Amino acid sequence: MSQHDEQRRRLLGRLSRQLAYTAPLLALVAGGAALHAAPGADPGAAAFSALDEAPLLLASYHTEAEGEAEAEAEAEAEGEAEGGDGAAVARPEGYSPAYSETGDNPQExxxxxxxxxYDTSLSSNGLACASCHGSDGQDMGYNPTFEQPFPHRVAMAANQFGMSEVHADEMVQICMVAxxxxxxxxxxxxxxTSLAAYMVEVQKRFAGEPHDL
Structure with a gap:
């Protein structure tokens, strides 16, 4: 098996474990409700919460899966990176972004x-960026490192792609692939370009700094 095939196999394995968290919940969201089992409740009897609680649950599952990936990666010999080829999500050679990572991007x-x-058509599993990271300015599902300006460390990038830090467009690509x-x-x-520019402002908002959103 070639190195590329092995990397692809491991990435698919990682994705299957992550999707195991989100797929059951997505089915419930599509039905208009999110399942919530109270601690100690009868397994055969579950209560359904309002649909507006679903993004919070999705963010929780997303963060939990990312935390498990970080723990597994740290346990590997010599900190070997898990999951995939960083070349698939890292800025290619000669690439020059068409947005500013310091802000002042056009409102359009x-x-x-x-x-x-908010566009679920970008994914193959019904997710949008907002599914895990909140809507209407309710930013969630981010690690504390997101308070730092880009480029900064992202656990998923480090654990699955061996990237010590990422730019906003690289973060978007990682979320697209994973x-x-x-x-x-x-x-x-x-x-x-547009998503990366938007995430620059989301990062500022999350950090409590002035932003253009």
């Missing part, structure tokens, strides 16, 4: 990015 670009943030189980967006394309 941010508006496109916000629309894509939680959303899709192909990376076109480097330099409007979708990636």
């Amino acid at each position: 670009m941010l508006a496109r990015g916000e629309a894509l943030y 939680p959303m189980a899709a192909q990376p967006l076109e480097w330099g394309g409007e979708a990636l």
